[in-house]
Amino acid sequence: MSAATIPTAPRAAGRWVLGVAALAALLAWPLLVEDEFIQRIGALVMLSALSASAWNLVGGYAGQISIGHVLFFGCGAYASLLGFTWFEWAPILGAPFGIATSLLLALIVGSPTLRLKGHYFSMATIALAELARIVVVNTPALGGAVGVSGPAMPRSVLDLSFISPLPYYYIFGSVLAVLLLFTWWMSRGRMGFYLRAIRGQERAARSLGVPAQRYKLFALLVSAAFTSLTGSLYAAMLGFVDPDSGLGILLSVKMVIAAALGGAGTLFGPLVGSAILVPLEEMTNAAFGGGGTGITYVVYGAIIVLISRFAPGGLAEIWTWLRARGTRRGG
Amino acid sequence: MSIARRHLLALPALLSASPLLAQGAPVKVGTLLPLTGVAASAGGSAKAAIELAVELINTPQPDLASMPLMATSGFPGLGGRPLQVVIADQQGSPSVAQNQALRLITQERVVAITNGYQSGLVQTASAIAERHGIPYVTGEAVATNLTERGFRWFFRTTPIGPDIAAIYVEFLQSARVNGRPVTKVAIVNENTEYGTSIAEVIRRTAEARGIGIALQIPYAANSADVSAQVLQLKDAQPDVAIFISYTSDAILYARTMRAQGYRPPILIGDNSGFSDDNFVQTAGDIAQGIINRSAFDPSRPGSNSFKVNALYKARTGREMDDTTARIMQGFLVTCDAINRAGATEPAAIQKALRETNLDAGQLMIGYRGVKFDEKGQNSMASVLLVQLRGREYISVWPEATATAPLQLPYKGWE
Structure with missing residues (x-):
């Protein structure tokens, strides 16, 4: 760990060049591709990376596997569109209320279950998310099973209703940048070390004086807030949410898979995972048209099996391994 | 590009x-x-x-x-x-x-x-x-x-909700159960957009014309068991049961009603699931005489x-x-x-x-x-009622365009 944080001067310079080049590429590529469908996939990658990175804070860094993060996503999405339905607000103005509700729910689910060891936290998150879905389905005021819609026609720029996918790409990308900066800052500070210690061996961490419960809860709260914001952004772009698309368990699973594929507990893992999964999902549909129905799910299943069998650490693990081999050969 | x-x-x-x-x-x-x-x-x-x-x-x-x-x-x-x-x-x-x-x-x-x-x-x-x-x-x-x-x-x-509700209600106003007019109607609807909106518009149209909806049972289309809902119907004994369902749940209802031996005097199965050929092939034999709406009558x-x-x-x-x-x-x-x-x-x-x-x-x-109105809706859309005979839906109402006379009460598996 310490070797990585104190790099030698030329290597650090190389890293900076690489980082700036990657950032420039991320900013520029959508402008070079005129195809709106590809640009939209780019925006969806950012959206998926956002939710997966938010999940990564608690699921990756702290090692507390939540399979109910869609609960927070749904809070954000519903707050946005209910704000429009009830008060004719621009959808994004509902985001703070979604975040507030998410924080409250995170406290409710986290306070008791994060004290427990093992899978209780995962089970509680699934249960609460499913409960929320069923409550929404049966509550007409929340749109029931039918769902709620955003403004049919954009009224002002605040509605975030654009013809081109580019504004979405940059908005989602900016929020992702903020989240990744926070994650980076956190992982280098005391909290990052605490969380990794908790993930490694919670009992040992506690005995060394790490206030495990408090830090796990804090990670969950930040994660819930960003997941909720992702939901609000999704709702602003799509203009429609129903219980399946806003609170369905498949969404929680997608967050986990994107993070796990790229590398859970690594800074860029969720982005890499999303950049592979989202295009795969959309492209298979485009490529097979009506023919290869369901192929997406076959691919998903195969990825889960392959990751868990060969690289439980995700692509980041393979990358580290390749680099280690390269260094050994070079040295 | x-x-x-x-x-x-x-x-x-x-x-x-x-x-x-x-x-x-x-x-x-x-x-x-x-x-x-x-x-x-x-x-x-x-x-x-x-x-x-x-x-x-x-x-x-x-x-x-x-x-x-x-x-x-x-x-x-x-x-x-x-x-x-x-x-x-x-x-x-x-x-x-x-x-x-x-x-x-x-x-x-x-x-x-x-x-x-x-x-x-x-x-x-x-x-x-x-x-x-x-x-x-x-x-x-x-x-x-x-x-x-x-x-x-x-x-x-x-045709949309109001067109569909209108034909059902007109039919119910003219229908007779044991020689008396229909008074007690039950609606069983799957609880997403389709079922909810159709159920709602039928309820409004019926109540506007003086036919009360005695019972409404919403359910989730992916349920694995509907015996509770059928029992509820059996207890209420409505003159007419109107189902608004997708395919797999429509089949499940037909089987559960057969298992519980329950047949309402008039059974209406609204379109979607009941029109699906899978329903007709799988459950048609135990749902004889079910009434459906259709805009498509290939029998002539x-x-x-x-x-x-x-x-x-x-x-x-x-x-x-x-x-x-x-x-x-x-x-x-x-x-x-x-x-x-x-x-x-x-x-x-x-x-x-x-x-x-x-x-x-x-x-x-x-x-x-x-012919589209200013909102883009086809103003000439209309529906007719059909009834399941064997493995085919035959148009039975309105009588002017019907291929065969209506048969009541609902036969089910007999």
Whole structure:
């Protein structure tokens, strides 16, 4: 760990060049591709990376596997569109209320279950998310099973209703940048070390004086807030949410898979995972048209099996391994 | 995308249509259907119908000459250019429906988008078409709000909630149970957009005409067991039970009612699930005499409906159901408008759609005609009531157009 944080001067310079080049590429590529469908996939990658990175804070860094993060996503999405339905607000103005509700729910689910060891936290998150879905389905005021819609026609720029996918790409990308900066800052500070210690061996961490419960809860709260914001952004772009698309368990699973594929507990893992999964999902549909129905799910299943069998650490693990081999050969 | 790349992308499509090259490049229409997910069964039937429609348009069909585009090949209004359909799977997800609509518009460069199936998905997909100024025509999605959004590029050919509720209520007002008028009606509806909105409009229409809804039972379409709901009905003993269901739940209800030995005097199964050929084949024997609404009555030989159904059956081995027929009719209306537009510019097609004026004889379905009001809704859409006899739905009401007399009470498995 310490070797990585104190790099030698030329290597650090190389890293900076690489980082700036990657950032420039991320900013520029959508402008070079005129195809709106590809640009939209780019925006969806950012959206998926956002939710997966938010999940990564608690699921990756702290090692507390939540399979109910869609609960927070749904809070954000519903707050946005209910704000429009009830008060004719621009959808994004509902985001703070979604975040507030998410924080409250995170406290409710986290306070008791994060004290427990093992899978209780995962089970509680699934249960609460499913409960929320069923409550929404049966509550007409929340749109029931039918769902709620955003403004049919954009009224002002605040509605975030654009013809081109580019504004979405940059908005989602900016929020992702903020989240990744926070994650980076956190992982280098005391909290990052605490969380990794908790993930490694919670009992040992506690005995060394790490206030495990408090830090796990804090990670969950930040994660819930960003997941909720992702939901609000999704709702602003799509203009429609129903219980399946806003609170369905498949969404929680997608967050986990994107993070796990790229590398859970690594800074860029969720982005890499999303950049592979989202295009795969959309492209298979485009490529097979009506023919290869369901192929997406076959691919998903195969990825889960392959990751868990060969690289439980995700692509980041393979990358580290390749680099280690390269260094050994070079040295 | 550079022009060169666009041409490269179009190349495979051109090659596959090479026998048609003589008449010019094909005109592309995009169609959104649920080929995976809960509605995949209906999506499969619809796909076959759309492919049949393309074949009928691209080859001369003297037999169907009363319908637009059938006597000729391709689009005569566009110099005989052939039709090409690009079918995209919306996977039952509002987000995927929107992505695919965008792909059809920007990558496939379709001149119009049709169908979409579930109302929630039609809503998100048509929003993309509206923003890009591409005509969107649905032949099947019935949620009332779709045509209340002030969209300028959205058109709908199917009858919607109020049309459907009107025929049920008129029928119930004239029906007799044990020689007395119907007083006690129960509605059992699946709890998403489709079931909820239809149930609501039936309730409002019925109450406005003095028929009270004694009991309403909403349920989730993916339930594995519905015996509680059937018991509730059995206790209430309504004169009429109206079911609004998708396919698998419709089959489950028929089986559960058989198992519990419960038969209401009049049983109505609203369209979607009960029209699906899977329901008729799997549960038809224990649901004899169930009344359904339909806009499609293929039982009269010589009619366009009869001929189209025969062609469909030759292709798939199945009867065409009402939903599939409405999907196909919506698609055909779109193609007729493209032909009359005489151009592939979206604005020209939009104008032609607004000017659409088809009479009953030019359709493959039993609407009074197709003519869009200022909201884009077909003002000539209508339905009739059919009854299951054996493995076929026969039109029984209104009596003026009926093929056979109505038989009451509901027989079920007897």
